[in-house]
Amino acid sequence: MTLSNAGPTSARRILGVDAGGTGTRAVVVHEGRIVERVEIGPLNVLLHSDSVVRLVALITEMRADAAGFGLPGVQNASDGQVVVDAIRRLTTVPVAVTDDSEAALLGAFDGGPGIIVIAGTGSIACGRGESGQLVRIGGHGFLLGDDGGGYWIGRECVRAALRADDGSGPATALCAVVAEVFGNARDAVRRVHESPTDRTLFTTLVPLAAALDDPVAKDIFVRAAAHLTHLATTMRSKLGPLPVAMVGGVFRVESVRQAFTDATGAVLPIGPPELGAVRFAQLHLSEEMARS
Amino acid sequence: MTGKLVLGIDAGGGSTRAVLVREGELISRHSSGPINLLLHTDASDRLVALINETKAELVGVGLPGLRNALQLLKFTHEVKERTGATVIAADDATIAQLGAFAGGAGIVVISGTGSVGVGWPGKGRVSRVGGHGFLLGDEGSGYWIGREAIVAALRGRDGTGPSNGLPEIVERACGTRLEELVVRVHTNPTDRTLVSKVTRALATSADPTARAILDAACDHLIAMATALRKTLGDLPVAMVGGVFEIPALAQRFTAATGAKRPVEAPEFGAVRLAIGDRNARDAALVT
Numbered sequence: 001m002t003l004s005n006a007g008p009t010s011a012r013r014i015l016g017v018d019a020g021g022t023g024t025r026a027v028v029v030h031e032g033r034i035v036e037r038v039e040i041g042p043l044n045v046l047l048h049s050d051s052v053v054r055l056v057a058l059i060t061e062m063r064a065d066a067a068g069f070g071l072p073g074v075q076n077a078s079d080g081q082v083v084v085d086a087i088r089r090l091t092t093v094p095v096a097v098t099d100d101s102e103a104a105l106l107g108a109f110d111g112g113p114g115i116i117v118i119a120g121t122g123s124i125a126c127g128r129g130e131s132g133q134l135v136r137i138g139g140h141g142f143l144l145g146d147d148g149g150g151y152w153i154g155r156e157c158v159r160a161a162l163r164a165d166d167g168s169g170p171a172t173a174l175c176a177v178v179a180e181v182f183g184n185a186r187d188a189v190r191r192v193h194e195s196p197t198d199r200t201l202f203t204t205l206v207p208l209a210a211a212l213d214d215p216v217a218k219d220i221f222v223r224a225a226a227h228l229t230h231l232a233t234t235m236r237s238k239l240g241p242l243p244v245a246m247v248g249g250v251f252r253v254e255s256v257r258q259a260f261t262d263a264t265g266a267v268l269p270i271g272p273p274e275l276g277a278v279r280f281a282q283l284h285l286s287e288e289m290a291r292s
Numbered sequence: 293m294t295g296k297l298v299l300g301i302d303a304g305g306g307s308t309r310a311v312l313v314r315e316g317e318l319i320s321r322h323s324s325g326p327i328n329l330l331l332h333t334d335a336s337d338r339l340v341a342l343i344n345e346t347k348a349e350l351v352g353v354g355l356p357g358l359r360n361a362l363q364l365l366k367f368t369h370e371v372k373e374r375t376g377a378t379v380i381a382a383d384d385a386t387i388a389q390l391g392a393f394a395g396g397a398g399i400v401v402i403s404g405t406g407s408v409g410v411g412w413p414g415k416g417r418v419s420r421v422g423g424h425g426f427l428l429g430d431e432g433s434g435y436w437i438g439r440e441a442i443v444a445a446l447r448g449r450d451g452t453g454p455s456n457g458l459p460e461i462v463e464r465a466c467g468t469r470l471e472e473l474v475v476r477v478h479t480n481p482t483d484r485t486l487v488s489k490v491t492r493a494l495a496t497s498a499d500p501t502a503r504a505i506l507d508a509a510c511d512h513l514i515a516m517a518t519a520l521r522k523t524l525g526d527l528p529v530a531m532v533g534g535v536f537e538i539p540a541l542a543q544r545f546t547a548a549t550g551a552k553r554p555v556e557a558p559e560f561g562a563v564r565l566a567i568g569d570r571n572a573r574d575a576a577l578v579t
Binding site: 076231 | 425429450523
């Protein structure tokens with residue numbers, strides 16, 4: 001990835017942040033090189049009221065001269081502006097905000113055309129066409145979409161355990177994994193509804209289920225891969241036969257990565273989402289930084 | 293029967309209804325907002341207030357959000373301590389079944405905000421299918437119908453699903469654009485009123501995708517009745533809850549199951565629970 005493109009920005013310390021439901025990664029780029037990397041906990045502007053304060057703390061801690069943020073839950077330019085305004089009340093450092101999917105796209109194709117499918121806690125696809133237009137599909141959150149994401153996979157695991165409990169589905173090794181995390185399937189119902197926004201209750205199950213040689217678990221991952229592939233093919237029908245890249249923890253599951261790659265010919269991202277957030281800052285803040 | 297003042301309470305999904313009865317005679321009716329042990333921290337305070345107001349000596353109550361025997365014991369103990377009344381509690385589905393068949397054998401499928409099926413074969417314990425709450429199940433419920441409609445609208449607009457008429461129907465019902473609706477639904481997941489608005493709009497819509505969602509909801513509810521009949525035998529079926537007020541859905545459900553309307557409302561089932569119409573242990577929470 002070319003990091004030293006914009007003259008006035010290369011001499012500055014630029015913070016790039018990729019926030020997510022299970023973890024947040026940040027890098028600082030200085031003179032075209034990554035000079036710091038840091039990981040902090042989950043951060044969602046929609047769900048966590050202290051997220052702006054935490055982002056500002058990160059700017060200070062990393063001694064950043066500018067920052068780009070890829071944040072889940074930022075759906076459009078006006079959402080982004082609300083966050084920018086809130087941050088500006090607390091710091092004079094120039095900041096640019098987009099959603100986590102555009103940051104991932106910018107990282108994956110270094111600002112060029114392409115399609116990124118992201119499957120972390122949620123799922124979303126973001127693409128940039130040859131003429132520069134940006135398209136997003138999916139990513140409608142854990143209540144209304146995010147099919148094939150980590151929350152969705154974990155929820156399907158619990159649902160399968162509940163079906164086994166009811167006698168309407170087979171009892172397999174997956175039930176033991178659900179019991180290991182929740183006590184039993186009934187306790188899962190109570191705990192999940194006691195804290196609906198704690199999405200780690202479900203995502204915890206993903207690596208455990210992935211490690212099983214279990215037909216019910218396998219079927220869930222097959223369906224997850226199909227949902228994610230469908231995002232890619234829908235994007236191609238809108239934008240043309242562009243390259244596809246994948247990012248996010250769900251693709252660490254071998255069977256999902258394999259099925260998705262077979263179906264889409266997916267390539268590896270050039271850079272990670274946090275570097276895409278740096279790129280976003282460079283693209284949107286070069287004037288502001290030149291003035292400051 | 294007993295000469296005591298008996299209060300039957302259905303603290304169900306959308307509202308709380310209660311009846312005060314003495315020797316089989318209805319004395320008064322009461323209604324207030326929903327009381328859910330899982331969602332409301334003042335649940336016992338409000339029940340205590342209702343019991344004190346009616347001066348009931350014997351209380352039967354059906355509660356949503358009741359998940360285990362320990363929680364049930366703690367709850368009934370606390371209410372007893374604070375009112376002096378004898379309190380018998382069960383989950384809300386159990387009292388619906390008691391009322392629907394006037395204490396007799398039968399299967400009820402309940403679809404309001406949530407959904408569940410409960411059957412009692414005339415002896416022993418009750419059996420249950422479905423439920424599991426809005427995050428994990430409740431297929432065919434009011435929340436499920438509204439959510440499916442929003443999901444279909446989003447898929448239609450994204451191009452990940454077939455193009456359909458739901459984006460307009462959903463946006464009109466909520467008075468907000470789909471993007472904004474997604475944010476609002478997630479900002480307060482337990483506030484299900486916004487999704488209910490969509491359900492109400494769907495109930496009167498002639499849109500083919502809307503009809504298909506209502507049919508799918510109904511098929512989930514039919515499957516609950518079928519599963520319980522498989523376990524318990526060929527018992528009569530009754531339908532309870534607001535979703536069955538959608539005529540097309542009630543008709544489809546009746547055609548498949550031969551379902552009837554309940555003999556009595558759930559709050560009268562709660563009176564039966566209180567007077568021991570069925571062994572309280574049989575009728576109590578099934579986990």
